[in-house]
Structures are given as C-alpha cells and as structure tokens.
Amino acid sequence: MSFAPVYLDWNATTPIAPEVRDAMLPWLGAAESARFGNASSRHEYGRQARAAIDEARAQVATAVGAHATEVIFTSGGSEANNLFLKGAAACLKSGTLAISAIEHPCVREPARQLRRAGWALREIAVDADGRIDVADWQCAIEARPALVSVMLANNETGVLQDVVALGGDARKAGALLHTDAVQALGKIEVDFRALGVHAMTLSAHKIGGPLGAGALVVDKRVELSPLIAGGGQERGLRSGTENVAAIVGFGLACERAVARRVVEAARLVALRDSIEHALSVLGAVVFSRAAARLSNTVFFAFDGIDGETLVGKLDRAGFACASGSACSSAQPEPSHTLLAMGVDPVVARGAVRVSLGRDTTAEEVERFVATLSHVVRDLKKLASVAF
Amino acid sequence: MAYSDKVLDHYENPRNVGSFGKDEEGVATGMVGAPACGDVMKLQIKVGKDGVIEDAKFKTYGCGSAIASSSLVTEWVKGKTIDQALDIKNTQIAEELALPPVKIHCSILAEDAIKAAVADYRKKHQA
C-alpha cells in the first residue's frame, strides 16, 4: 500500500500492540533471543515454553477474574465457541439448546449442527434495539434448555446483553450458561465470576493480540468432551502443540486491554458520539442507539444508499470500514442481526459498521466525518438523478 | 522434574560406588527391585566382628532419586550396628533428600535394600 487507509474496522480485527509484538518476537524465531521449544518437551527448551504459557494463562485468568486452571487455550474464538457447544452437548443427552437470534455464526452454526444431531434449537428473539426480548427469554427458559448461549456484546451493533440478570433464570432452570465475550473483552468489564456463567469465550485478535489464539474459560465442574483429540494438552480438552507465540501475545494483550479499558472507553465514546452526531445531521439511521452499547461501535445506514457501495467509496477515500460482519461478509445477505431486530431488509442492505480502537485519533474521526458527508451527499445526488 | 540440590549432589558425586569381593569376610548383599520396574538397587555391607558396619558399597540402576537414596544409605549405615541400621526409615531418607511424592518409592526401595542386606548377613552368620 502506498499510503495506509484509516482503519475503522477494529471489531473485525486489530493490529497487534507494539509491546505485544515485542513479547511475541522471540517465540517467532526473531534472531538472537529466539525461543522455540515444544511445551511438552522435558528439556530446557520445553520448560521455557511451558513457563511462558503458564504466565500467559495467569494473565488471561486475572484479566477476567477467573482461575488459571479454568482457561483452555484454543486457536481462537470460533474454536472456543464450538468447543463449548459441541463439547458440552456430547456429555449430555439430547435436549434443548437456546441461543439468542443475534449470535455470531460460530455459535449459530454449531448450534444448527447440534440440531441436525437431534437437539431442539430455540432462538431467542431480540427487540428492535437488539436487546434480548425478556418475555421470549423467560419463555425459552421455561422449556428447561440444557445449554444456553448468549453473547455479551454484539459484533455488529455493539449492543450489550445483561447476562447477569438473564443468567439467573437460566441457572435456576438448570441450564449450562455460556457467553461469547469476544467483542466485550477490553471494552467493558468482563468478570467470569460476576457474570455467573459456566463458560465464556475470548479471542486475542480483537484486543491487540495476535490472530490464532483464543480461550474458553470454563468452570471445572462442567463436563466437556474435546473437539480435538490427541496429545492431551490443555487438560485433555484441546490437544495439539501449543502456539506459544500467540498465547504469550494473548496473555499480554489481555493485561494491557484491561488496564487501559476505562480510560480508553471514555475516549472512544466521545469520538463515537461525534460520528453519530454527524450521522444524525446527514439523516442516517443509527441502529440500537437506545440500547447500552460498546463505546467503540457505530452501526448505521442511509436510506437509498447501498452499504457495499458506501463502504467502497469510503475505502477509495482512505477509510477502511465494514458492511456486515467480516466473518460472514462472504455472503451477500443482509446482516442477520438487523433482520432479527426487525429491520427492513432494504434498510439492512445499507448497513455500514464503523468500529474504533486504540490507534484511532480525534483528527482521523474528524476527517472521516468530513469525507462521509461528501460521499453521502454525492451518492444521494446520484440516487435522485437515477430516479 | 526438578531435583533437590542434595539429590543432584549424590547423583553427580555418588558415594561408595562399587562392589566387595563376594567371599570377603563379613560381606552381605541386598538386591532389591526389578529392571521392569525401572529400579534395581544392590547394597553391600561389610560387618566387623563387633557387629558394626565398617563399610558399605552400592550399585543402582534407576533414576536420579534412586541413585541418591542408595548413595545416602551407604553413608548412613557406616558405623552403625546392624540393628541400628534397621532403624533407618524411608521417611528419613525422603526428608533428607527432599524427594517429591512421585519419588517416595525410591526411599522405600533403599530401606528395603538395608533390610535385605542385613537379612543376608544374618542368614550367613546363623549358618
């Protein structure tokens, strides 16, 4: 790239923080300080790797108020979600599985896979702002589901679910409760005990850590069957030679993200508000504006402007944003989160997500707002000519 | 596995390694363990006419803790009467060498080696 576009897609992935990169480099074989042992080896190289993993495990655990032995490292959030849903289901008799209607595909798809294997799948409705519909939730819980999964923060709208309040009913009904906290970590307080869930999914690359590492934090009383069998790593719940570099990066990224969370959230919410103010002036719909949301996420649409087109124009103008969520954007369908909220599919096709992060500056946001105004006015002119 | 300094010291510099001639006066041998279990200890004592152990030697096939346990025992039995030697308990050996729980069997084997050597001595001298 001759010049770097302004990155406004931090919910898709984040650049690795420089300190995190520096901590990883020895494990990636960078020259003098190279370290490379297999953590299962008993010699010094192996012991160094094991010690580094142990330290990272403690860092992750501390960041989310869990015990180190509750942290199972995986290759990422998708694997952790699959591990919980399929791993817990394998130890139970087929029953009912309840998930919210706005879960990430890596919860929704394993859930559908379980449905093919004989489970009853209950999707819990959300309201027009993307919050769990409490009446439907209670109705779903009354069916005594064995497994319940509800995400802490939505990747597209940024809407936060009150997992503490919702979870009480689910636990009383005897369900194993899981939350996908991938988008929440580092942005709001995430405390495993306080949330009262049995299991929780985390990912490194959303918080300034590397791609390729995630974790399932899981209460040790929950019986799980591994998704990946073999050498017996991670207490037998996840075999395979540990990805030491990524795990080391994940540990440090957790520590940093949690330490800076409060200050960072306050800074980002001010930037987001300035974007939303401009969006209002331009006549955009901002989704979930009435709901409690992540401080870094704006999800919006303009009447009559296609989301892909707008994002394309913004990209050419030097701003990297997303239309729909990155992981499912291979499919041209409108956001399933918006459809679940009852948004008209025509409006949903206009959806654009702007997500801010560590390196986003006020100056960048100002320029973005100015560019957005131009681009939107141009597109509206075109649209009116076309009609 | 992390070994204690004392285990490492006995392992690096084992005391009293070797064998006495079989027919030497006052020599008795205790051999315990089995190759398939990963430990074989041979402890030999040389007992004076007064019933005091004058000298001891060992050979051990086994892990560092097994080598250290038998090396330590050769030091401890010297100067003791055979009855006093029988008072040496595996717990004392384990404590002295700071053996971890998975290595306690090494100290038990060393205690057994003393018992076997003393039994051999008594068998020879009753005959």
Next chain:
Amino acid sequence: MLKFPIYLDYSATTPVDPRVAAKMIPWLTEHFGNPASRSHAYGWEAEQAVEEAREQVAALVNADPKEIIWTSGATESNNLAIKGAAHFYQGKGKHVITVKTEHKAVLDTVRELEREGFEATYLDVQENGLIDLEVLKAAIRPDTILVSVMFVNNEVGVVQPIAQIGELCREKGIVFHVDAAQATGKVDIDLDKLKVDLMSFSAHKTYGPKGIGALYVRRKPRVRLEAQMHGGGHERGLRSGTLATHQIVGMGEAFRLAREEMAEENARIRKLRDKLLNGLTDIEATYVNGDLEQRVPHNLNISFAYVEGESLIMAIKDIAVSSGSACTSASLEPSYVLRALGRNDELAHSSIRFSIGRFTTEEEVDFTIDLLHKKIGKLRELSPLWEMYKDGIDLDTVQWAAH
C-alpha cells in the same frame, strides 16, 4: 562456540527459520487485516497473502492450491480428516484401520470414533517399525471406509510404504489418510502420483511457526468431509475461524524453503546422522530402533541397555533430546511405539531419540558422541545390571524380588 543445551529434538519442534520470521513480522502490525474483510485493502492484502501461501504449501507436495485447507496444526488436521471422513462416509460402513505406532492425534481420534460406534483395527508393525502390506490387506473388510497411516514415524523416523498402501486403498475404494507432519521437507511427496485422499501437515516441524497446519483434501476423485468446526464458513465451509495471516504466511515461506533446499539439506543431515550413528553404536550393548534404510535421515533412535532412562536423561542434560515422543513424555510410560516394535520396557525406557535439523553442526554431533560415551560409561559403572551382564549372567533368568 557451542550453545547449551545442544538442540537435537527437531522432531518435537523446529526453530522458526529467521527467513520465515522475517516474512511473518510485517503481518503482525503493518498488514494486520482480517482476510475475511471484503470491504477494504487491509482485508484484501491479507487474503492475497493467504492465497500465495496456499500455493507455496501446495507446491511442496505437488497438489492444487484448492486442495489445501488451513487448520491450527497437524493435530486438528488429523481430527478433521479422520472424524470428517468417517462421519461423511458412515453410510458405506463403520470400520476404520490404523496402525499401533501412529501419533496420539490419530489414535485418540480413532478411539473417539469407536466410542461413537465405529469399529477399528490397529495394525501391528514389524520389528523394523514398518507395516506389512499383507497384514493390511487381511485387515480390510467390505465395510472398511478409512485407512490412516503416517508417512514418517515421529519416534523412530521410519517411512511407511505410502505409495503401495495408496494403490491398495484406491483399488478397494477406501479413503486413505496420511499424517505427514514429520515428512515435509524430509521425503519427496508427490500427491499427483500418490493415491492419497487426505494428508495432514504441520508448519512447526518444518521451520515454520506453531499454531498452523493444513489438510490436503483431494478433488479428483473428490473426497468429502463433514466439517468439525462450524461458523463463518471459511475454507469452503470445511474449517471456520478467522485465518491467522502471519502464521499462514510463515507456513508458506517455510514450505517454499523446504522445497528449494531439501535435497541439499538432507544430504548434509544424512552425513551428520551417520556420524552420530557410527559414534554411538561404538558403545557396547546399544540397539538402533526402527529400520535404518526406510527412514528419514534426521532421526536416530537408540536404546542403551543396562542404564535407566530417567537417569540417562539427567546425565545428558547438555543436550536436548526426547525419550519417547514429546507429547507423551510427561508421563513415565514406556514409549508405546517402541513396545510395538517389540522392545521390552527396560530398553524402551533407556531409548533416546536424537533428531537432527537445519541448524545442527558437526561440532554439536562430536560433542554428543563424546558426552554419550562418558555418561553411559559412568551410569554403567553404577549399574548392577551391567555388572551382572559383564559377569555373564543372563538377566532373564534372574528371579527379581517383587517390588
């Protein structure tokens, strides 16, 4: 100057080649996009890098890039191949065949299938570690749907007759999976010729990073799998999860280097291995485990009789080696691979796997030979078994006190 401990455990993992590291590092910070992001250049450049790496991996094994699926490593590839194929083809039959000396990632996966109601046959190997094709033929049943045999054994380095097994499986219409984690860069792999349907790869055994691997899934004739990880539909729906660009770039570069350099490198490594072999078999009562001909040059697995395994490891702490496979060496169980070769527990316990690699020097090999001579001598001086052996006592006739 020698750096201690000397690393002779390249079969457990290899250092990342500095050239590989150099390629990976820009993808950590400057080019950090999610390859699935379709709406901006950060995503596009990441996707392009992923596809280039896919071509590099495919090139090493003469496959089509479209046949390469990224995974988190060979363990996941083995799980995906075995469970994925067994689940997809279970309508045709529920019998699978593998070998007793396979890696745990294969054996435990097959055991999981057995718990699900599949039947499994675990083939014995010959004393040299190789399977007997007649034994395999005899094990094949009308309901056999899958055969899984590793290319190169991780402990003894023997190379199984993959070409012949492939012919046999293709003729019978059985899906054939090969765990090639230990084979890349060591033996020539030509998937255009080999009748292999599924093949697992790992980056970190071939100077790439940990946490990345691949599964080859044949397109002609097409092999179908049931996905094991569901989600965003990455990797043609066979393996969901955000792709780790830097790791994939690392694997691509590592496999590119392997392709370019393996002929020369293996000749060099063979010389070092032969030197080590001659230097160590000089020691009395030593036994090489596994066939010496059908074997990768990187591996030497030797049992030293009359010394105990753990004290041996302790004695040679100046070199980093494995006694048994790295993945199981936390437990004190004797290696199941060596037992399958017919070694008794004592010899299995006192075996050392030396694995030589790209950065091993002749000086290191010389040091190792000298060290083993000294330490084996010292431990045997301590060993009552050695004394008995030297006195001409047959240890098998000894009545050992129960312990």
